[in-house]
Amino acid sequence: MKLQLVNLLFFSDKRKNLLLLLYEGPRNIDEILDLLQGSRISLLPHLKKLKEEGLIVQNEDVYQLSIIGNILITKVRPLMDAASTLEENDSFWSHRKLDSIPFHLLRRIGELKGIQLVEPGLTHGFDLFPKMINHFTGSSKVMLLFSYFHPQIPSFSLEFAKKDVKVQLILSRDSFDRFSGDFRDTGEEILAKKNATIFVHAGNPLEIPSLIAISETAVLLGFFNKKGKFEGQYLLSFEPRALAWGRELFEYYIERSEKVCSMNYSDCS
Numbered sequence: 001m002k003l004q005l006v007n008l009l010f011f012s013d014k015r016k017n018l019l020l021l022l023y024e025g026p027r028n029i030d031e032i033l034d035l036l037q038g039s040r041i042s043l044l045p046h047l048k049k050l051k052e053e054g055l056i057v058q059n060e061d062v063y064q065l066s067i068i069g070n071i072l073i074t075k076v077r078p079l080m081d082a083a084s085t086l087e088e089n090d091s092f093w094s095h096r097k098l099d100s101i102p103f104h105l106l107r108r109i110g111e112l113k114g115i116q117l118v119e120p121g122l123t124h125g126f127d128l129f130p131k132m133i134n135h136f137t138g139s140s141k142v143m144l145l146f147s148y149f150h151p152q153i154p155s156f157s158l159e160f161a162k163k164d165v166k167v168q169l170i171l172s173r174d175s176f177d178r179f180s181g182d183f184r185d186t187g188e189e190i191l192a193k194k195n196a197t198i199f200v201h202a203g204n205p206l207e208i209p210s211l212i213a214i215s216e217t218a219v220l221l222g223f224f225n226k227k228g229k230f231e232g233q234y235l236l237s238f239e240p241r242a243l244a245w246g247r248e249l250f251e252y253y254i255e256r257s258e259k260v261c262s263m264n265y266s267d268c269s
């Protein structure tokens with residue numbers, strides 16, 4: 001091969017995007033032009049170069065990755081996705097405590113590619129999920145983690161429990177103490193539901209995400225900044241890969257939490 005493959009893959013966004021598109025499956029020229037929103041004149045030189053280097057093959061008007069091209073993109077795509085994820089919201093990620101994400105999931109941060117940054121406006125600054133509640137209604141299962149306390153958490157959780165939604169709620173020890181102290185009756189009502197469970201994570205609240213909220217169709221994530229403050233910014237995604245990533249993160253913390261049998265936590269063995 002005359003051209004180094006690293007240069008071929010990374011030094012042209014058009015070639016990179018073309019290879020990633022063909023990784024999803026064969027495409028004819030019209031589909032490629034439509035999905036990449038480019039002109040035929042600008043695209044043809046890149047198709048020619050990728051064919052010459054043996055990364056794609058052409059069958060009449062249909063292009064697809066060669067075996068070599070498929071191997072390379074399979075290896076390179078996680079790196080590309082990770083770079084894209086971090087670049088899309090670079091200011092957010094660079095100021096967050098990421099040590100609350102276990103290393104095996106941090107390595108797969110690219111699975112959050114395309115996740116949206118949500119910043120509540122001033123009029124919604126005290127809402128728990130500003131404009132997001134619709135993404136949780138209708139779900140048969142809700143997974144929630146809070147390492148800070150918000151006065152809407154009890155009623156929010158109870159609302160789902162009353163609708164026979166399977167609710168799993170993880171609280172930091174500090175959050176649980178606030179919950180049990182100020183909203184004990186609501187907590188006991190939640191625990192009385194067979195479809196609802198509360199867990200307590202006894203570690204430092206700053207060592208876990210500030211928020212994980214997952215329905216069947218949406219995932220919201222929140223992280224403390226490097227000064228240990230939660231700024232009310234959320235990451236939101238509806239993509240299957242991001243949902244699966246979020247569920248793994250939630251399961252990681254539920255495995256490290258204790259199930260609550262009573263709002264008087266000390267009564268639980």
